[in-house]
Amino acid sequence: ATGAITIDPGYKNSGSCKSEITFLDGEEGILRYRGYSIEELADKADFLEVSFLLIFGELPNKTQLEKFETDIRKYTLVNEEMKTILEGFPKTAHPMGVLSALTSALTAFNPKPVNVDNENELYDAVCKTMGKFLVIATWTYRRRMGLPLNYYDNTKGYVENFMRLMFEIPTEPYKMDKRIVDALDKLFILHADHEQNCSTSTVRIVGSSHAGLFASISAGVSALWGPLHGGANQAVLEMLQEIHDNGGDVEKFVLKAKDKEDPFRLMGFGHRVYKNFDPRATIIKKAADDVLDALGVDDPLLEIAKKLEKVALEDEYFKSRNLYPNVDFYSGIIYRAMGIPVEMFTVLFAIGRLPGWIAQWKEMRSNKEPIGRPRQVYMGHTLRPFKEVKDR
Numbered sequence: 001a002t003g004a005i006t007i008d009p010g011y012k013n014s015g016s017c018k019s020e021i022t023f024l025d026g027e028e029g030i031l032r033y034r035g036y037s038i039e040e041l042a043d044k045a046d047f048l049e050v051s052f053l054l055i056f057g058e059l060p061n062k063t064q065l066e067k068f069e070t071d072i073r074k075y076t077l078v079n080e081e082m083k084t085i086l087e088g089f090p091k092t093a094h095p096m097g098v099l100s101a102l103t104s105a106l107t108a109f110n111p112k113p114v115n116v117d118n119e120n121e122l123y124d125a126v127c128k129t130m131g132k133f134l135v136i137a138t139w140t141y142r143r144r145m146g147l148p149l150n151y152y153d154n155t156k157g158y159v160e161n162f163m164r165l166m167f168e169i170p171t172e173p174y175k176m177d178k179r180i181v182d183a184l185d186k187l188f189i190l191h192a193d194h195e196q197n198c199s200t201s202t203v204r205i206v207g208s209s210h211a212g213l214f215a216s217i218s219a220g221v222s223a224l225w226g227p228l229h230g231g232a233n234q235a236v237l238e239m240l241q242e243i244h245d246n247g248g249d250v251e252k253f254v255l256k257a258k259d260k261e262d263p264f265r266l267m268g269f270g271h272r273v274y275k276n277f278d279p280r281a282t283i284i285k286k287a288a289d290d291v292l293d294a295l296g297v298d299d300p301l302l303e304i305a306k307k308l309e310k311v312a313l314e315d316e317y318f319k320s321r322n323l324y325p326n327v328d329f330y331s332g333i334i335y336r337a338m339g340i341p342v343e344m345f346t347v348l349f350a351i352g353r354l355p356g357w358i359a360q361w362k363e364m365r366s367n368k369e370p371i372g373r374p375r376q377v378y379m380g381h382t383l384r385p386f387k388e389v390k391d392r
């Protein structure tokens with residue numbers, strides 16, 4: 001299957017490809033993974049079920065799901081020498097930069113290229129990536145906090161392990177809160193795939209040169225880090241905090257976000273595809289209310305976010321441009337209520353997006369797609385003769 005490249009009149013070249021994984025309708029605000037609505041999956045499935053669905057194409061039966069979870073557990077030990085690489089980073093390094101480096105470094109300890117035509121090898125590579133990525137993602141936080149690194153507990157679930165790996169300290173076992181685990185599971189589902197977004201396109205194009213899965217995922221982590229993409233969830237919290245620290249003057253902020261001179265944008269608003277509500281934002285907004293109520297957290301930033309949304313949605317500038325809250329607008333409020341530090345927000349986005357990246361890489365390689373090579377609209381000089389330096 002070769003992608004059809006379409007050139008947008010606005011020169012926003014959009015390379016396109018054929019895929020069976022995720023369906024998006026930006027006008028109607030529809031999102032489906034392998035034909036299942038995001039609303040049903042977020043409500044009824046768990047993250048590993050959805051990961052299996054995205055990667056292998058069908059919802060797993062009980063045996064397949066149990067096997068998937070067991071097989072991921074086989075690979076959650078990370079080579080101890082990876083700690084030397086981790087310790088090479090200053091504690092102040094942004095976790096996304098560390099995660100991208102550690103993900104690429106996994107290739108050094110798993111050098112054998114994946115034979116995508118061998119079903120078992122491909123399945124093992126999927127489980128290995130799901131297992132190791134979660135552990136090294138939490139290591140980026142533990143390093144930053146100067147805490148000892150934790151190991152995966154094979155008696156606990158995947159999302160439960162995330163909270164343990166992040167917060168368990170030797171003197172005190174982590175006290176699991178089902179409400180937090182359930183909310184995180186739902187958030188990971190909502191972030192799991194989103195067709196050909198910036199980071200997924202990066203994973204596909206890097207993988208199309210037959211670079212390995214870890215190298216391709218590492219590139220996706222770097223692309224996601226940008227504040228216009230996954231980094232927005234951190235930028236939204238910093239924006240809400242700034243509004244709060246400046247007396248909560250939301251109207252002033254909306255005015256600023258429209259100022260063409262100021263590159264500042266209303267973070268968490270707008271989308272390349274959705275010109276209607278991002279269905280994930282609708283679900284996350286409700287989850288924010290539920291989680292904060294359940295945890296008894298009264299976060300003034302949630303009220304500021306709601307007021308900001310209301311003012312922006314009633315503002316002609318935003319209305320005329322079909323700018324609505326996106327997936328990043330409310331997610332950080334929930335992460336903060338769970339005790340996740342703001343610099344880890346985009347790492348959580350990466351953990352959620354990992355199965356989507358894997359699924360898209362697998363589809364691209366299994367379809368034997370050619371090496372990615374987007375074309376351009378050439379706007380430069382026509383042919384001109386060389387000039388000696390003395391004549392310039």
Ligand code: SDX
Pocket residue numbers: 193194196197198227228229230232257258264265266267268269270271272273321323326327328
């Ligand atoms: C994600 O692609 C995906 O699927 C991504 C994602 C995923 O799941 O992978 O959904 C995750 O990245 C969500 C987006 C997170 N980023 C942010 O929240 C950052 C703030 N948003 C903007 O930077 C912006 O909306 C983008 C980057 C998301 C989209 O940029 P575009 O495609 O350039 O936006 P556009 O063409 O729709 O803009 C139309 C107009 C422009 O103004 P004019 O030239 O018409 O005068 O709206 C303006 C833009 O300047 N505009 C904004 C704005 N977003 C667009 N103005 C103020 N604030 C904003 N947030």
